[in-house]
Amino acid sequence: MEFYDLHTHQMFLEDNDDPYHSCIFDVYPLEFEVAKDSHHRHAFSCGIHPWYSEDSDTQMAYLNEIASNPRIVAIGETGLDKLKGPSFEVQIPVFKKHIELSEKLHKPVIIHCVKAWEQLIQIKKEIKPTQPWIIHGYRGKPELTKRLIHEGFLFSIGDQINIESMQLIPVDALFCETDEDEMSIKEVYFQTSQAVNMDMKVFSDRIAQNIRRIFPTVQPPKPYYPKEVEEEI
Numbered sequence: 001m002e003f004y005d006l007h008t009h010q011m012f013l014e015d016n017d018d019p020y021h022s023c024i025f026d027v028y029p030l031e032f033e034v035a036k037d038s039h040h041r042h043a044f045s046c047g048i049h050p051w052y053s054e055d056s057d058t059q060m061a062y063l064n065e066i067a068s069n070p071r072i073v074a075i076g077e078t079g080l081d082k083l084k085g086p087s088f089e090v091q092i093p094v095f096k097k098h099i100e101l102s103e104k105l106h107k108p109v110i111i112h113c114v115k116a117w118e119q120l121i122q123i124k125k126e127i128k129p130t131q132p133w134i135i136h137g138y139r140g141k142p143e144l145t146k147r148l149i150h151e152g153f154l155f156s157i158g159d160q161i162n163i164e165s166m167q168l169i170p171v172d173a174l175f176c177e178t179d180e181d182e183m184s185i186k187e188v189y190f191q192t193s194q195a196v197n198m199d200m201k202v203f204s205d206r207i208a209q210n211i212r213r214i215f216p217t218v219q220p221p222k223p224y225y226p227k228e229v230e231e232e233i
């Protein structure tokens with residue numbers, strides 16, 4: 001099995017040193033230089049979180065400079081949050097700058113969205129992006145899920161899960177992630193595969209296919225075979 005962590009902030013977690021999974025580390029523009037040299041095997045997403053989108057001109061200017069670096073495989077996390085951060089008047093233009101960059105560089109967007117689904121759907125309809133938009137930490141209810149599938153969004157699933165919604169999402173629109181959570185990526189894969197009634201091996205193969213389709217440059221991890229690894233230990 002191959003495990004991919006689509007979105008994690010846990011760059012210094014010991015678990016992330018094991019060779020059996022590959023990460024897309026989420027970093028701020030100004031963190032990227034140091035991070036890329038200390039994590040050779042993993043890829044990065046880079047953007048300005050909506051919570052901190054106020055006075056983000058310096059970070060944004062720097063993001064524009066570095067975003068074409070091949071180690072940065074996605075733009076974000078960016079997005080909209082109704083409960084935290086500055087007003088939408090500040091958040092929306094910053095989000096749109098990320099989208100512009102994503103379209104220009106042909107890199108997918110990783111989206112943080114809290115209680116701003118109407119705005120998010122509206123912006124997608126308006127822009128008609130060519131790049132995939134992946135909603136990270138997704139745990140929305142079935143009604144919302146149906147609408148988002150219809151609008152062509154992709155979904156990254158973490159430790160919190162809405163089982164009913166999981167059954168609606170096509171497997172080729174799914175990824176797994178640890179974000180800032182305590183659950184390991186293997187545990188997230190296990191929980192998610194159960195939620196979609198799939199054998200974990202078959203599920204992980206499908207997710208690996210999604211990664212190769214959307215992120216062809218992400219390095220595969222060392223395949224994990226539980227028995228062999230136990231013997232090594």
Ligand SMILES: [Zn+2]
Pocket residue numbers: 007009026077179180
């Ligand atoms: Zn995050």
